[in-house]
Amino acid sequence: MSSITDTSVPVAPRRRMPAASSWTLTIAVAVAVMALLPLGFVLWATAVTGWETAALLIFRGRVGELMVNTILLIFFTVPICTVVAVSLAWLTERSDLPGARLWSWLAVAPLAVPAFVHSYAWIGMWPSLHGLFAGVAISVVAYFPFLYLPLAAAFRLLDPALEDQAASLGLAPFAVFRRVVLPQLRLALCGGMLLIGLHLLAEYGLFAMIRFDTFTTAIIDQFQSTYNGTAAHMLALVLVLCCFVLLGLEAGLRGSRRYARLGPGVARQLKIIRLGKWKYPCLLLPLTVAAFSLGIPALTIGRWLIAGGSSIWRMDEVGLSLIQTLAICLIGGLATTAAAVPIAWLSVRRPTRATRFLEGCYYLASSMPGVVVALALVTVTVRVMLPLYQTVATIVLAYVVMFLPRALVSLRASIAQVPVELEQAAASLGRSPGNALWSTTVRLAAPGAAAGVALASLGIINELTATQMLAPNGTRTLAMAFFALTGEIDYAGAAPYALLMVIFSMPLIWLLHYQSKKIAGR
Template identity: 30%
Template sequence: MNLFSANKNSYRMPPILFVFITLFVALIMVIPLLYLLLRITQLSLDDLLVLVSNRAFQTLTRSLVLMICVTTLSSMIAIPLAWITARTYLPFRKIWIILVMLPLVIPSYVGAYLFLSVFGPTGLFQKGLEVLFEVQRLPDIRGLFGATIVLSLLSYPYLFITLRGAISGLDISMEESSRILGHNSFWTFIKVTLPQLRFPFVSGALLISLYTLSDFGAVSIFNYNTFSWTIYQQYNSLVDRSMSALFSIIFVLLAFLIVLIEFKTRGFQKYYRIGSGISRKPKPISLGFWKFPVYLFLFVVIGFSLILPISMLFVWLFKGMYFGDSIVFSWSPIFNSIFVSVLSALLIVFFSFATSIILVRYSLTGNRFFESISYLGFVLPGVVVAISVVYFAANYIGILYQTTAVLILAYVILFFPVALGAIRSVLLQINPRLEDAAHGMSHNYFSVLFRINVPLMKPGLIMGFAMVFLLVMKELPVTLILGPLGFKTLATEVWSFSSEAFFVSAAVPALIIILICSLPMLVIIIWDKRIGD
């Protein structure tokens, strides 16, 4: 009998406010889709020709090539890292893990700008070589090569987290069973261990693919015309904005296709269980002869993804102070960045809390539909969300056009799924009997919500807040397109300075972003169960 109702509240009306919030979120989540559908219905014959034009085809190819390159390179970094930190004897393991995760605080435009300033045709590296070997000019790293390197170095942690969690959660007795059945360690790894890592690998790789496709910062600085960058340029040209809409349609179809492929590979297995937690942990493997190459690998990865970018920021700063290059410093971008990050994080966490209560504790019609649309934000790239919100704001809610409210609305569409995932998962772990017990002790709905649900869901709420804060702080294309006139954030400052090669001026806001982002990042590292042992 319990199957039918025990985990759902059937005797109590859901709180109207929460239902209202859920409906509101559902409504705004479909804005980008409605926009694209609207555009599809308005397609003319000429438009169809654009869709199959050479330019569209080239953009598609470039996007796909970059996606494949970045996924491959970051897998080559993440797989060994995950295995080393999960299975081998590594002194100060926790510290290595944190260092390996930290590149997540570096926005792609900061990484791209620093690489360009060092390895560019006349960057610092060339200056050094000129002194030593009289090298006048280095080959241009902009384009596919630079974008691949920078995006891989900054995105591999996504795959690293899922893989490491999966590897350390594997039940060692399966490997032992395989050995007892007569397979040696190599075949055991191939036949038993690897197949179990397929799902986490695919979902980590999907995250990286979508991250690469929707990246705006690195491709814009390296001027590599993927969908994101092309759509933005077309949008900004002001001549014909319908081009950007057409490209958005192809872009979103591509993203959906990739998610679909991922689903197919996973066999629609929705949640991957990392392990029951009671399985025995394997004895760490001693590195022995491999010690040297392993440490070299760790140093190279951390050196290029973390130490080099951050030390270069300081080099530019000191260079600026020493040679009196103009360092433009103002408080308003800092204030704006923190303001929109905190406000959207609070709002999104509150929305996710309300929505997760409705989704998990009540069986209302439309819940399933909502669950599927709430994941749209993962698939929809920032530029597409931005231009669709612009369209709706300009046409239907004129008062809000060009205000911070619209900007925050777009952040909600983009980042709501992230917070919902974190908050929903903690609510799912709370036995509904606890709430029943509290009601049975004469506490009403909101009393139980605040005294039982909120404290028990704290890890998820904090995690959700930290993730959204971090993402909004780093966000660029939505802020560029939707920010009110003259609205500057740290992100837009870095981008506009570095795209005009004012490397010194870009260093200040870039460093501040990294410093501010480190805080929520530490929170995430501390609270994420997949990272600890």
């Protein structure tokens, strides 16, 4: 009997996504949909309004005035911040400036002072200060650290061999800086300038106090005074379009050029530049910056505390605001970090086009101003989920949307340092995917999670617009109480709240500064 041999090639079974990846991806998609809710709201509001009505509300003189104010504000503020940040970063990281470590910390410390507290401090010194000049001056001292931090880190990571090669070809020191150093700082410059631009679009308290109209102040005025939802929605549309323009400009300036060093060997240690006779004159820059960004707030707050005496420390009101602020910061920081865990894990363990797209959705959503996020959530809760209107859940959701990237960056860096084999070993011992992830990666990435909670909490402490519009009745955070008292011209009564916001922000700023030094190996 002849035997029949089966020569058919067996079909390989279809690879299925591991259970841990599937449920993690599901959660990440749900968070991305939630984060894109403000963008969907703006598009929905435009569609409901209709093109004719929308055109009448958008193409009018008031919008033109706001657009001019916005363009001028960004046009003057961002270049000045760039010059200040680049100069400070070079002096503190590449030169023998006396007390460089101290000046490095003082260049970051202004982030602990909310932008509207800077405005309060400057008005306390010069009561007649208002308009574009005031907006540019206060914005520079409030926001230049957003550029200084990435630039300082970039300076620490540069390879001086490239500068030596350029100098050996006969280039003067300034030409070496312009043609070799500055191109390597492009990523840090673009990222920092984008961050400052987005903050300028979103800021409310700073500009409201100096009576300088922007899209954000106009939206809140429309919403609070006339309850003209349609007009506020169309202003929000223009504001979102401005954000997209900034994102496009940043992407175009950043380009796709490689910035990594390629070749044998390792990068050399940085060479400290001797300032010589310019050493002490160069001290004028960090001294002046510290005086304006830290000295003026300290003097103003101190003066009002002394003028108000013990009577302004109404401990029942101040204590309640402090407790509510700490509680909402803790809840919001934990919720934001927890929401970032799935996409942080996927971006490290399962880097695909889908995960990169989801991550991009998170960053796109966070670029939208807090007032747009608040308008979206107000509309959705009033129309669809009324029981959630002005509840803790709604305000926490707003914080998650706005501050998700802060937690994501810290978590992703920590998860990348945890070997994937630990998760596999835990799963091989019979643990469920979620249990294996929790018992290994999540626990070992706890320092990054703690940094994410701290960074998100820092944003929540200083957040004003969304908190005002979404917080439950009876909520009075430090920022809300401060702004209410300054609105009543009670600057002495507002001083304790300003002081407490700075005190509780300082440790978080120190953590941010320490992490940036640690990443660069210093």
